[in-house]
Amino acid sequence: MADVAKLAGVSHQTVSRVVNGSAHVRPETRRRVVAAMGELDYRPNPAARALVTGRSRTLGVVSFDTTLYGPASTLYAIEQAAHAAGYFITIVSLTMLDRVSVLGAVERLRVQGVDGVLVITPQEGAADALVNLPAGVPVVAVEAGRPNSVPLVAVDQFAGAASATRLLLDLGHPTVWHVAGPSDFLEAQQREDGWRSTLEKAGAEIPRMLTGDWSPRSGYRAGLQLAANPKVSAVFVANDQMALGVLRALNERGRDIPREVSVVGFDDIPEAQYFTPPLTTVRQDFGEVGRSSLRMLLELMQRSGHPPQRVTIAPELVVRRSTARPPGA
Amino acid sequence: MADVAKLAGVSHQTVSRVVNGSAHVRPETRRRVVAAMGELDYRPNPAARALVTGRSRTLGVVSFDTTLYGPASTLYAIEQAAHAAGYFITIVSLTMLDRVSVLGAVERLRVQGVDGVLVITPQEGAADALVNLPAGVPVVAVEAGRPNSVPLVAVDQFAGAASATRLLLDLGHPTVWHVAGPSDFLEAQQREDGWRSTLEKAGAEIPRMLTGDWSPRSGYRAGLQLAANPKVSAVFVANDQMALGVLRALNERGRDIPREVSVVGFDDIPEAQYFTPPLTTVRQDFGEVGRSSLRMLLELMQRSGHPPQRVTIAPELVVRRSTARPPGA
DNA sequence: GGGGCGATTGTTATCGCTCACATTTGGCCG
DNA sequence: CGGCCAAATGTGAGCGATAACAATCGCCCC
Numbered sequence: 001m002a003d004v005a006k007l008a009g010v011s012h013q014t015v016s017r018v019v020n021g022s023a024h025v026r027p028e029t030r031r032r033v034v035a036a037m038g039e040l041d042y043r044p045n046p047a048a049r050a051l052v053t054g055r056s057r058t059l060g061v062v063s064f065d066t067t068l069y070g071p072a073s074t075l076y077a078i079e080q081a082a083h084a085a086g087y088f089i090t091i092v093s094l095t096m097l098d099r100v101s102v103l104g105a106v107e108r109l110r111v112q113g114v115d116g117v118l119v120i121t122p123q124e125g126a127a128d129a130l131v132n133l134p135a136g137v138p139v140v141a142v143e144a145g146r147p148n149s150v151p152l153v154a155v156d157q158f159a160g161a162a163s164a165t166r167l168l169l170d171l172g173h174p175t176v177w178h179v180a181g182p183s184d185f186l187e188a189q190q191r192e193d194g195w196r197s198t199l200e201k202a203g204a205e206i207p208r209m210l211t212g213d214w215s216p217r218s219g220y221r222a223g224l225q226l227a228a229n230p231k232v233s234a235v236f237v238a239n240d241q242m243a244l245g246v247l248r249a250l251n252e253r254g255r256d257i258p259r260e261v262s263v264v265g266f267d268d269i270p271e272a273q274y275f276t277p278p279l280t281t282v283r284q285d286f287g288e289v290g291r292s293s294l295r296m297l298l299e300l301m302q303r304s305g306h307p308p309q310r311v312t313i314a315p316e317l318v319v320r321r322s323t324a325r326p327p328g329a
Numbered sequence: 330m331a332d333v334a335k336l337a338g339v340s341h342q343t344v345s346r347v348v349n350g351s352a353h354v355r356p357e358t359r360r361r362v363v364a365a366m367g368e369l370d371y372r373p374n375p376a377a378r379a380l381v382t383g384r385s386r387t388l389g390v391v392s393f394d395t396t397l398y399g400p401a402s403t404l405y406a407i408e409q410a411a412h413a414a415g416y417f418i419t420i421v422s423l424t425m426l427d428r429v430s431v432l433g434a435v436e437r438l439r440v441q442g443v444d445g446v447l448v449i450t451p452q453e454g455a456a457d458a459l460v461n462l463p464a465g466v467p468v469v470a471v472e473a474g475r476p477n478s479v480p481l482v483a484v485d486q487f488a489g490a491a492s493a494t495r496l497l498l499d500l501g502h503p504t505v506w507h508v509a510g511p512s513d514f515l516e517a518q519q520r521e522d523g524w525r526s527t528l529e530k531a532g533a534e535i536p537r538m539l540t541g542d543w544s545p546r547s548g549y550r551a552g553l554q555l556a557a558n559p560k561v562s563a564v565f566v567a568n569d570q571m572a573l574g575v576l577r578a579l580n581e582r583g584r585d586i587p588r589e590v591s592v593v594g595f596d597d598i599p600e601a602q603y604f605t606p607p608l609t610t611v612r613q614d615f616g617e618v619g620r621s622s623l624r625m626l627l628e629l630m631q632r633s634g635h636p637p638q639r640v641t642i643a644p645e646l647v648v649r650r651s652t653a654r655p656p657g658a
Numbered sequence: 659g660g661g662g663c664g665a666t667t668g669t670t671a672t673c674g675c676t677c678a679c680a681t682t683t684g685g686c687c688g
Numbered sequence: 689c690g691g692c693c694a695a696a697t698g699t700g701a702g703c704g705a706t707a708a709c710a711a712t713c714g715c716c717c718c
Contacts, residue, residue: 001704011668016706024666046442047379048704051673056376058419058441065405072401076394079422088441090387090419093408111372112387112417216603244603251605274545274573276580276605330674340698345676353696377674381703661717668711673704681698687691 001042008036019044050113058088059297060109062102063120066093068214069269070286071120074142077290078118085298090114097123102130110137116297118142119150124184138300142293144186145310151300152310153293157187160282160315161194164236164264166202167280167317173234173262173326175204179222179246180211181238191238191266212238216245223249226261233261233326240265240272240281247275247322258324268318278320288313330371337365348373379442387417388626389438391431392449395422397543398598399615400449403471406619407447414627419443426452431459439466445626447471448479453513467629471622473515474639480629481639482622486516489611489644490523493565493593495531496609496646502563502591502655504533508551508575509540510567520567520595541567545574552578555590562590562655569594569601569610576604576651587653597647607649617642 005012010033017025018033025033036042050056059082063071079089090112092105102121106129109117116138121127123144130141131149145152168176178195181188192209199206210225212218219242226232227250237243243265247257255261257277265272268283292311300306334341339362346354347362354362365371379385388411392400404420411418419441421434431450435458438446445467450456452473459470460478474481497505507524510517521538528535539554541547548571555561556579566572572594576586584590586606594601597612621640629635 012705013669013707014667017667020706026666029666043440045380045704046440047376047385048673049706050376051374051380051675051704052706054673066395066408067398067401067405069396073396076396076422079395079420080424083421088419088421090417091408092412092417093405095409111375113375216600220603241600244600248603248605248607271545271570271573271600274549274577276577278577341675342677342699343697346697349676355696358696374674377703378676379703380674380705381676383703659718663716664714666711666713669709670707671709672707675703677700677702679699679701681696683696684694686693688689 001044004033004036004040004042007040008033055115056113057086058090058112058114059294060106060112060114060117061089061091061120062105062109062117063091063093064097064122064126065095066091070122070143070267070284073286074120074290074293077287078294081291081294085294087115094126097121097126099125099129102126103133106133106137106139116140116301118293118297121145122185122187124186124189127186138297140293140297140300142289149308151296151306151308153289153296153313154310155284155289155313155315157190157315158194158197160266160284160317161191161236161238162198163315163317164266164280164282165195165198167319167323168234168236168262168264169198169202169204171234171262171323171325175199175207175234177207177226177232177235178209179219179226179235179237179242180209181242182213183211188238195236207232212242212245214239214241216241216248218242219245220249222246224253226250227253227255234263234323235261236264236266238266240267240269240279243279243281243322244271244275247279251276258322260327262323262326264323272318273320275322277322280320280323281318283316283318285313285316330373333362333365333369333371336369337361384444385442386415387419387441387443388623389435389441389443389446390418390420390449391434391438391446392420392422393426393451393455394424395420399451399472399596399613402615403449403619403622406616407471407623410620410623414623416444423455426450426455428454428458431455432462435462435466435468445469445630447622447626450474451514451516453515453518456515467626469622469626469629471618478637480625480635480637482618482625482642483639484613484618484642484644486519486644487523489595489613489646490520490565490567491527492644492646493595493609493611494524494527496648496652497563497565497591497593498527498531498533500563500591500652500654504528504536504563506536506555506561506564507538508548508555508564508566508571509538510571511542512540517567524565536561541571541574543568543570545570545577547571548574549578551575553582555579556582556584563592563652564590565593565595567595569596569598569604569608572608572610572651573600573604576606576608580605587651589656591652591655593652602649604651606651609649609652610647612645612647614642614645 210222223246265281272279539551552575594610601608
């Protein structure tokens with residue numbers, strides 16, 4: 001920077017002003033400085049800048065398995081939005097979502113000097129970790145969180161599950177079975193709640209619930225059980241991957257979908273449309289989740305001390321060919 | 330840091346030594362300093378450290394659409410490995426992989442002060458961007474690259490495609506159709522080469538090749554064309570998602586898989602095992618790709634001026650139920 | 659023509675740390 | 689018991705930027 005100043009015949013402060021686009025620099029001076037910067041191939045040192053300003057223009061993202069479609073898409077949208085806002089994203093991915101790992105990750109990011117943190121934590125313990133977070137860095141929870149915790153951006157899981165269940169009921173199915181996600185995932189709980197309370201409201205019998213771990217394999221196992229029960233005519237599965245497994249199991253056991261059994265998934269992964277048959281599912285707009293959460297974090301960073309709020313994003317039921325009226329109807 | 334030094338009754342330099350785990354500090358002194366740090370809840374400032382040492386302990390990853398299974402898994406493995414090595418990962422994801430965006434992304438990371446960069450760039454223009462990269466930051470290419478470019482870690486696409494094609498030939502199919510990926514992806518080209526040269530070597534007729542864009546939708550379209558041709562008995566599809574589309578199209582047109590038509594995919598995404606029928610495919614070990622590339626980058630950072638090298642990871646053919654002997658056999 | 663004022667530009671201190679070197683300490687040996 | 693050497697600790701100088709304030713410059717107006 002000193003070299004640039006010398007070459008342009010100005011002080012280093014003026015160079016700084018040009019770099020930061022400050023007003024109060026004569027166009028002619030600015031031109032000279034810009035030319036000097038070009039000639040010397042000068043780039044400001046972010047460490048020096050961070051040292052004096054106290055901010056790094058870097059945001060941290062803590063996420064569970066970024067191999068999964070949901071977190072991956074959310075992360076992607078976050079990165080795009082951050083880029084547009086002039087921020088970098090540094091990511092910490094967790095293999096386990098217990099309280100300790102989440103707190104550790106946030107702390108690690110904080111030490112590293114990020115200006116804010118987004119936490120993509122669908123799991124219960126992880127959400128708890130954010131309840132009494134030591135202050136110091138603005139944090140926004142994404143996809144799931146506790147009330148009275150940090151601000152939250154999430155899709156309305158309850159509504160999504162309810163609409164899926166209602167669809168099946170409306171088609172004439174006497175009741176709807178459910179393959180839930182792991183019970184320690186808040187989203188799994190909320191989807192279960194939406195399913196259960198819709199059945200209750202409709203006065204339908206509530207069948208025994210099956211539980212999987214989000215994987216196609218666990219869906220397959222659940223599907224085998226469902227296939228064994230001739231009374232099963234409609235299934236709401238807590239995510240598309242498990243729904244894929246259910247589809248396979250039913251198919252193997254010779255149950256025709258949707259003529260004999262209707263299946264609804266959740267997420268709308270890109271593959272869902274090409275399952276056999278194309279899967280009726282509940283779409284979550286992960287892109288919007290990512291963008292909203294970034295927007296909220298940026299706001300929180302501006303005027304901190306801002307009261308926790310929550311943004312809810314509506315899911316959308318996508319009807320395809322895995323659902324139909326029940327056999328008798 | 331000054332406060333810690335005062336509280337512990339030592340100089341700031343001694344505190345620095347303790348923080349950096351340097352030798353030459355008496356255990357008793359170290360204990361006092363550690364206690365003081367704990368009491369004051371002290372954390373070293375990374376910006377200050379980066380300013381003086383010139384390194385940030387941060388690595389950059391430039392990647393194409395991190396929503397796809399391949400890049401997502403690779404990224405995940407990279408992050409895990411980086412974490413273990415004490416590095417942070419900052420990520421830039423690209424929507425387009427042309428020369429300019431890739432160079433821009435690398436430059437952006439460089440300006441931001443990363444110690445090294447990994448570029449996950451399956452596309453041609455992107456790979457070209459790395460050929461005459463301005464020096465300054467160590468760069469390793471992941472998944473695809475040019476000869477005479479930066480060091481590269483990738484799965485042997487040619488071998489994978491060859492093994493898939495050979496499997497089908499060995500089952501007795503007279504020849505093998507191919508649904509390729511976009512022609513500007515190096516991986517698509519290499520898979521095509523593997524397919525073509527295996528057919529040539531076997532003296533089999535080389536059917537007209539179809540091309541998709543990696544999406545299930547494009548696979549579906551290709552599948553419809555294949556279904557219309559009764560001579561098609563074996564198809565090698567360049568990725569699992571397109572294979573899913575092919576499966577659907579064939580199924581819709583009443584072609585039984587694998588009795589009438591055999592299908593092989595590429596990647597082995599987690600869902601592949603639960604397709605209808607479970608997909609025979611070529612597994613790429615993305616985790617290993619991620620770990621190897623990080624290892625290579627770290628090496629490159631140590632002794633720079635190190636000659637470009639390449640690490641090749643062997644793919645693995647996973648035989649499931651979408652392949653069988655041809656109808657006549 | 660001098661005063662005044664806003665627009666430019668320069669000066670100095672400082673951010674929190676590590677590096678290089680100077681200094682002190684402590685133990686062992688002759 | 690003094691001297692010597694290595695181990696332990698301290699001192700001062702930057703790293704490369706921004707912030708706060710000071711100093712000029714130029715122009716307008718009475």
